[in-house]
Each structure stands twice: as structure tokens, then as C-alpha cells.
Amino acid sequence: MIKIKNKRMRNILLSILNAALVAVVIIGFIWVSLLLSNTALNFTYLSTAAYRNNLWGGFLMTVGISLASLALSLIIGIITALFKISKVKFLRYFATVYVEFIRGTPLIMQIFLFYYIIGTAWGIDQKFVAGVLILSIFEGAYIAEILRGSILSLDSTQIEAAKAVGLTKSQTLKYVTLPQLTARTLPSLTGQFSSIVKDSSLLSLIALTELTQVTREISANTFLLFENYLLLGVLYLLLTLPISMLSKYFEKRYSYAN
């Protein structure tokens, strides 16, 4: 018993040691870079309540935009995937053009195009609404492809087995197809949510006061580039790291499917 305990303790200690070493190397590199570029970090601007409040507001806005876009882009992605496997030619073509265009052009272009031209034409002025729409249309195309890949990877024998067992078409969908699709898609879908959070930063281009825009404003006012953007990185990590852990959890949980 003692032998086993020692081995486990040893492994845990080794892991901690290695993690600490990595942290030291990375932080050390950043610190030396700061020194060599004659940059002294000064975070006293954070003592100004207005800046802290704005940052908090921006953080909440980013969370809000991301959640809303996640929901909407999922819907768009599902509809597009269904269009792509539909028997109706027009729907298939429409979905293909949408996906190719969106995935083939940068988000920055789509933001300007949709907000200033299409948004104005159809009266979508409110920045939050416009931002969520633009981001959802963008991410929806990627989600559609993830879904399409999952649908194609479904084993046809499973569907036949459902038939053989006596399930109706809707029962097959509910008890076999959808659960298997979910298992296959959830890990990459979670990863896509992480992309949504990071891509939302580009909405600062239309002055939507999410986290990045607030950071730009504070940076312009305080003339501090590095402190602001380092903090920005940390704040985004606060969002993306948990998502990443969730994604790994899903990957593990649904690994039986393989």
C-alpha cells in the first residue's frame, strides 16, 4: 500500500513541478521581453472606478453577445445543414453558396458589409442586434459544416438496426440519430463557442461596447497599450479556458462512440 501511495504522490509532484517550470519559462520570457523593450507595466489606471466599471460592462456585453450568437448560430447551422441534405435543389444551392461565401471571406469584411450596407438598407440599426446577427451568420456557416460532417459519419447500419427493432421514423430520429449526432458534434461545437467568444472582439469595429472596444477606448485615453491588452488577454482566457475544459469533458464522455 505504501508503495502505491508513493508512486501516485510522485506523479502528482512531477506534474506540478513540470507545470511550474512551464509557467516560469513563459512568464520569464514575457518579463525579459518587457525589460528589453523598455516597457514598464503600470496598472494603476485600474484604480479608476470608471475604467473598472466599463471593463465589467464590456465583459458582460461579450458574454451576452456570445451566448445570443451561440443560440442563433446553432439554429442557422442546423437549418443550413438540413438544406444541404435536402432533396430540393434550390435549398441545396442556397446553402452551399452561403457556406462558401461566409467561410471564404474574413469576418472584418462581413462586419462592414452587413452593418453599413445591408443593416442600413433593412433598418437594423441597433448595434447589439446587428452584432449578434452578423456573428451568428458567420459562425452558423462553420457550425453547418460541423453538423454535415457528423451526419455523414453516422453509421447506416445503426439506422437499419433501428428499423429492424421496430422503431418508427420519428422514434429512430429521437432515440438513435439525434443522440448519436449530439455525441459526435458536442465536442467540436463547444470549440466553436470558444471561437464565437474570440470573434466577437471584431465587433469593436462598429463600436459595439464589448470587451475589446472598451479596452481600445481605455488604451487610447491612458496611452497604455500593453497593460490594457495583457488584461484583455486574461479576461478572454477567463471565458475560453472553462469552455475548453468543457469541450475536453464532452470529448471524454462521448468517446465510447468510437
Place this chain on the structure above:
Amino acid sequence: MQINIKNLNMTFDDQIVLDNVNYSQDIKTLAIIGSSGGGKSTLLRIVAGLLTPISGSVKLDDLTFEKNNAVNYRRQLGYVFQNGGLFSHMTALKNITMPLIKVHDYDPKEAEKTAEGLLKRFNLYEERNKYPAELSGGERQRIAIIRAIASKPRLLLLDEPTSALDPIYTNEVLNLVNELREDGVHFIIVTHELGFAKKACEDLIFVDNSKIVECGKSKDIFANPKTPELKNFLAHVLEWNA
């Protein structure tokens, strides 16, 4: 069970797979043998109601296959695939209970009791919470069979259940089917295991080149194959067998 297959025709992409197949017999245990691509699996799937023939009819006792009544037809039968038949996202236990609950309206507790009973009987109780990916080939097929018979179907259909298994697992599975036979379960099995066909199955059909070339009592057929095709087939199969 009285099987009546009349004038059955089937094509895939303009290829004739079954050519005017007729068979009428009161069977308990039927084996279908023949070389690959001859049409045996297609025949089985049509009998199971998984495929609709181009023309012809299938009748099992009083149950006739009709396209608009397909689900009801299938519910009264049990089917075992060569592989991949178990639902990969459900445990062994759930694979068995889900159809009982959703298709045969069992009470969930009833279903679990039935399933566990069967698993215990065939020494698979310890595996009940495992996913198919975690089971051996033999265990998967045996659980697939259990799933198929749990609702006490009129007829059990097995499509080459051991072709993807090694000799030890093959034996496991065939032993189980034999046990079921002793219980009085009626089945049709498509197989390459000629020994099993001979010893455990009363009736035999030999399918070759999309036709039923020879049929009858299996003991008789193996002792005295009549047609040259069957003689040829048996000679090839027995070439490397003891």
C-alpha cells in the same frame, strides 16, 4: 411457422439479385447457405421486412408483409446483423430495454427485469453497463441476439451472425442459438457455418446466382446433394475443413 414466399423478385441498380424465388414450408429452424453475392442476405432482409421486393410476396403464418404496414410487421420479428447492430450510444442493458419500452410498451421496470434475466441466463450480466465499443465481438453478437428475442418475437432472423468473429466467439454465439432452439424459438439463419446448418437446423435452402437451387431437410441435403451447383459449393467449402 408456415412460410410462403411467392414469385419474389429483387434488383439493385439494374442487377438481378433475386430471380423469381418461391418457397413454401412449415419450418422451425431454417438455414440459408450459398456463396457470397448469391442473394441470401437480400432474401433474409426481405423476409425481415427491411427491404421491399420489386414484386412478389412474403407471408409468415397469418402475417403478410405490406409496405404500409411495415413497422408493425417488423415489430413481430427479431433481427440480428452481422455486425454493428447494437446501438453504439447505449449500454448493453439499454440496447435491450429501449425497444421493449418504446416498441413493445413494456413498463420500464418490467423491461429491466426481463433484460437482466436474459443477461444472467447467458452469463452476460456483468457486461450490462458496458458500451458496445467496450465489448468483445462475441459479447456484442450475443447481446444483439438477446435484444432480438427479448420481446418473444414470432421468428428470429440472423444474418451471418458469426462471419465477423473468430472461432471461439463463433462457438459462443452458435451455442446460444442452439440453446434458443432447445427453448423452441423459431429462426432463419444465413450462415457459412455448414456444421451448424447440418446439426442444428432442420430445413435448408441453398441459394446460388439469385435462385433457390436446392432446398429440403438439411440432413438429407448434406448426405445427398442433388444439384451440381450445391455439389460444387460443398466441395469448395470442405476443401480446407477436416
Place this chain on the structure above:
Amino acid sequence: MNTKIIKGLVLVCGIAGLSSCGGETTSEVANSLSTKTNGVLKVGMELAYPPFETKDENGDPTGVSPDLAQAFADEYDAELEIENIAWDGLIPSLQTNKVDVVISSMSINEERAQVVNFSDSYAHSTLSLFVRTDGKIKTEDDLDQDGLVGAVRLGNIGYYYLEENYTNIALTKLDNVASCVTEVMQGKADFFIYDPLTCFDNQELNEGSSVISLTKYESQPWGAAFNKENPDLLAQFNTFLAKFIAEDGFAAITDKYLSDEKAEFEAAGIEWFFDEAE
């Protein structure tokens, strides 16, 4: 053993690099510029403000500020290197000595003066409003209305003016001029506050727009910005500037780049950039 020696050397070089980052002159030749790299003057500007700072067809810097920078470099026989930097990156670039000086039509104000040192002023700029002719703002006094939305550029002097004097205005802060102009033309903002030249240029491009000058705004001086730890280079620039002005350097620049604009300003009664200098 070898890796230890290499590590030691890197550390020594690092420390040596640190000490030479202070901006002290490494050469004692009296006539050379106190720049980070001996004989090279690195100037930061945002090449997005024609005709003051822009690019020619070949993509090379051209305009008032490049000419001024070249004159400064020539005076001390230094080589000129111009770095194109986005507006809100200019001061940080100075702070980290990525450039020796920023000459980019930058206004001298209190906030900026806290982090950088400015040379003597060489120009003045007022502010104007770019508006839709049929919009809410017809005169400067209309800025007192409730519920106004103003477009400003991040880090621009107009922002400070509005923040101090017009708390009733909601500000949309964007990072480039085109977006600000678009927001006004599409009615998403009631005005765009910027320098008169840019406002006039955009008025020509957009039918249905007008320019309103802000007389209440005291024109702000422009200066070249220097790292606070490099007073020597600043002194050298001031010396050069006095000479440049005395030799009518700015009159020549106006003739070269801004003759039309000068006429336009005179007609609209707006103070010319280089009036004081001429």
C-alpha cells in the same frame, strides 16, 4: 558548460541593451542626432491623413510631415526612416523607443504631455463638425441639444473637447475616419468631430453633407512628440524648427501640398494651420 556560457552572454547583452535604451548618446560627435541608432532618425507617423501624412502611388510616405522629418534629418546628416503606425499606437511606440520621434500632426494637450514631451509648436488646428445637411446640427450651438450621438476617432483630440464640454452627447468611438463618416451619412451619428481639412475632403465626397466650424474651440498647437527620457533630441529639433520657420519652410510646404486647401480655409474664415509660423 557551453550552454551556461551562452546564457551568461545573453544576460550580459541584455543588461547592456537595457542600459543603452536610456537614450543617451553613444557617440560624442556634437553634430549627430541623439537617436537610438546612431545616424538614423526613426519617425513614427500615421500615413492616413492626406496631405499631411500619406502614401504616394509607390506606397512611399509623402506629405507635410515626411517633408518636415526629412528636413530635420538632413540638418544633421542622418538617414530618415519612417514607420507607419496606427494612431493609438504612436505614443506607445515612442514610449518603447520603437521610434525616436512622432511627427504626425499631433495636438499638444495635457493628457498626452503627461506621458511624452512636446517640441515647440509648429502649427495650429481647429476642430470642425462633419454633418448631414438635413441633420439635427445646423450650427455649433446645436451641440447643446439632448439625445445627440457623436462619432469620434479613438484617441483624437475632439474626444477630450466633447468629454469636457458636452456631457449630453453619447460618443461612438471608432478606429478609422471612413467609419465615422459613414455613421454620419447613414444617420447613425449626428456629427463627426475632426480637423477641418478632413471634414472638407469628406464633404466633397459626400453629397448632402456640410462642415460646421467650432469657433468656441481654441485652436490647439501641433508639436513633435519625444520620449521623456530624450531631452537632447527634443532640443535639437527645437533648434532646427526655429531655423526652418525663419527660412519660410512652411510656406514652401503649403505651396507644395496645400494651396487649394489654404484658399478654402480663407474663404470659410478658418484659421490656417501655419499662420503663426509664417
